[in-house]
Amino acid sequence: NPEIEITFAEQCWKRVHDDYLSVYDMTYWISRHPGGPFHIKKFADIYDSAFLIFPNGHAVNNHPMYRWHDNYHKFPYIGRYGDYVRIRDLPNNLRTEAVTDFFQDATNTDTSNVIVCGSPGEVSNEKTVGFAFDIDNEQFFRTGNFWGLAENKKFTWLTVSLDANDQLRQRVSWALAQLLVIVNSAVESNSNESESFLHYYDIFVRHAFGNYRDILKEISYSPLMAVNLSFLNSKSSAYIWEHYRIKVQADENFAREIMQLFSMGVELINLDGTTKLDHNGNNILSYTNGDIVSLSRAWTGFSLQKRRGNIESSNNRVDVMAIEPDWRDRFPKSNTATGYIGDRYPLCEDLPEKDFLKKGATYRLLGGSPMPELISEPIEFQTDDTIQRMELNLSSFLRQELCNPNELEECQFQSKVVLSNSKTCIGIECEVESIRVVQIGTIFYEYVRTPCVNQAFYNDAKKISPYSRSHSVMCGNPALDEASEACCSFASTTATRNAKYDGERMRFSTATERCKEVSKNICDFSSV
Secondary structure: OOOOEEEEOOEEEEOOOOOOOEEEOOHHHHHHOOOOOHHHHHHHHOOOOOOOOOOEOOOOOOEOHHHHHHHHHHOOEEEEOOOOOOHHHOOHHHOOHHHHHHHOOOOOOOOOOOOOOOOOOOOOOOHHHOOOOOOOOHHHHHOOOOOOHHHHHHHHHHHHHHHOOOHHHHHHHHHHHHHOOOOHHHHOOOOOOOHHHHHHHHHHHHOOOOOHHHHHHHHHOOHHHHHHOOOOOOOOHHHHHHHHOOOOOOOOHHHHHHHHOOOOOOEOEOOOOOEOEOOOOOEOEOOOHHHHHHHHHHHOOEEOOOOOOOOOOOOOOOOOOEEOHHHOOOOOOEOOOOOEOOOOOOEHHHOOOOHHHOOOOEEEEEEOOOOOOOOOOOOHHHHOOOOOOEEOOOOOHHHHHHHOEOOOOOEOOOOEEEOOOOOOOOHHHHOOOOOOEEEEOOEEEEEEOOOOEOOOOOOOOEEEOOOEOOOOOEEEOOOOOOEOOOEEOOOOOEOEOOOOOOOOOEOHHHHHHHHHHOOOEEOOOOEO
């Protein structure tokens, strides 16, 4: 009985529900509430409150207790009202820039070392060349036409197509654009914006005389294509089930269209263009519905990159999409040739030691931001001054190549650096098994890991978890650098770190040695 009260030592104790004053993330319920989002958002927007009352005995909108019991498991639990919670301890979907900005004053952020990278082929404006569009062109007004901003992309394309010296390239580009189509109405973009559409079209201009596979790769990472064929923000079935307890399949639209319309077609053909037949004389299909279902899982986890200041749109539909690891499907995907995607790539555990120093290792410029773009790190890695970063030694051969100094020993940072030869490790490089982001002064580079295959099943799996036992856990391969060390003293479940930099990943054997260095052992911790 929730109304039971007990008086003890002149204090009154009242029995309350187990979830009384528990704090949950209600984002899911805003989009799923039967009465619409208003009836959830109104508590904060109108009443300046964050409390939902159950049971609610309202005469019309009665909320009996079973409504809470049937749905509460769909809401990520955050903590108890009044608790102090660190941003790094929030569920992954809440560790965002928006949440961080709301709870932190960012007015003192130092942006003096910010480097903004341009788009492929982008050059600075040169007004003296004379190529400029006059929005208020009197000639169009006199002829009864109006040239608004919505016409910019059309006239930009028309001018280049008619006046460019490389007419063959322009014509091939146009032909490719008719095959790999973006539908304006499907993209739901601001009709006055031009840059994202022209940037997409430039994919065909760049690769007109190149490899069709390169074109497919670029359009697959294009935000416009992801919106057009609805796989932007697509999440794996496992993610949806874990967070919302809903059974859904990944979006199949792009997986189907890239095979049916953009590449192999519905039926297999011979080199002379005739259809391949089976032993019964029937046409052989290029793929099955099972292939579509399997490959659709490969297109989960794509989201827009963060907005940057030198693009037109209010959101970033120019840069290649980012990958949200938590949204990705973690299981093998079959291909259409009875094998699996990744069959031709090496196993990650077979990569050479210190692969980040080998010839061909690739680094991409992040500028003044320490946050990687190809992998994820907690948002506090950008805002917390106490974070220990991997700063390269001044004598490091890797640093020398990334710095690319001029005659005055001033670094001339390049957007992409591929090591011309293997390097000898110096300093911290010799002490770590993997690197993620390296620091050179106030500038950061992200290491682009060599493509490899992680097997879904392996021997002697270890449990890995972030920071606290209350967080979700998963299995890790002890032969791979997948987690950090958690070191406990005897009979303790409170762990400490012995890392060379925050966010470092290592093999289980290395983690064990790191703990021994501080006279501790790897442990099943309750908190770090």
